[in-house]
Amino acid sequence: MSELKGNIPIDSPSNSQSIQGKIDLQSDSNSLNEPVIQTILHDLKRICYKLKCVMIPRLSNDEKSKELRDWDLWGPLILCLMLALTLSLSSDEYFIYSNDTGTLIFSIVFVVVWIGSAVVTINAQLLGGTVSFFHSVCLLGYCLFPLNIAALILAFIGDISVFINLVLVVLGLSWSTFSSIGFMAGLVPSTRKALAEYPVLLFYLFLAWLILMIF
């Protein structure tokens, strides 16, 4: 294997020291050589870390924004697909209409999540916000997580009581909205906070209503 050897002198008035060492050019962090499963686990860990950052209430909006500066769309895609699949597979049991309802619900959720995120982000930018487009879409996507959890739980216990369904969906909606609304409001001037927050509320309200109606 290739190696580099050498001395790095340190200038010091008292004594001269040097660092001797070698650098292995084939380091362990080179992902081209690592197994695929390791790369996938590495990406999943990053997604989980970002989910934790977005979902933990004690983190301030600035800290959340800083953690998500290194944005990615894998996390939002996984969450969107999870929500769309949960709702479309559950819809066949609860809807009396044609067999295409599941397909229709999947496409509606998928389109609404991505186009909705884009529209909310563009709205914030037009109101004077200074955020990168994908940074905002990434955060709105990660904030779908509570609604995802609510939908997954209801997929198993949705038959028990309408009241439980309502409580779970309201909790999921509140958590999603609370996580994202502060971030969006911080992007625009203070006289326009409500104008940036309203579309976010509308976005999650639509998804929450869809979840409630399907279960």
Added chain:
Amino acid sequence: MSSELSWLDDDFNGYGPVQLDNQEIPQENLILKTPPEIPAPEKFTLKKAFDVDTQIVVERLKKAIWPIKGEEFFDKAMPDLYTPFWIVTTLILVIFVVSMMENQDVSVIIKSSSLIYMVSAGVPAALYFLISQSGYCEFYKLLSFYGYSFIHFVIAGLMSVYANWIFRVLVWTLAGGLSLFFLYKNLKDLVIGSVPNQKFIALGIVVAGHISVIITTNLFFL
């Protein structure tokens, strides 16, 4: 010549400038004042159309909901597109929410969004085409006014949660009436000034758009 007509022979020399009582002597060097500059119409950009604050949006919504007062709607400011866009989007979601309570047809969101976005863009486009044949107006102004007029339908949609057909007919008729009055009040001068011979065609276009929204929503969605 007789003395009464002797002034006819006068060549009027030597009299000097005629000065009437209580008048200033006109100055020889008049400084011509340049006429006041008429400001050019503001160039439309999407960012300017969204340049509104929360307070302004709330004020405009109040004026739109109750258009009976005789105030100028935009108050010499540039018409905004933020509120019209989100009013129209809210209407689509309100229709979806109310319709899911009754018939649980998910495809309503696709049908209602197609209809309402098409009408909210198509009617102003038709009006713009009509007015620009012999006049001038900005398309975004028509879009803005037409979008604001849908606020009454949002309220009617929310009230349609009470599923009684007589109540719904009353509510939607009242909403349509207020909405048409709002448009009449704000667009009357523009239409009559530009196309006085085609004002009834413009009225027909607007009424057709509103009727299509009201009837389709109540018959097929709610």
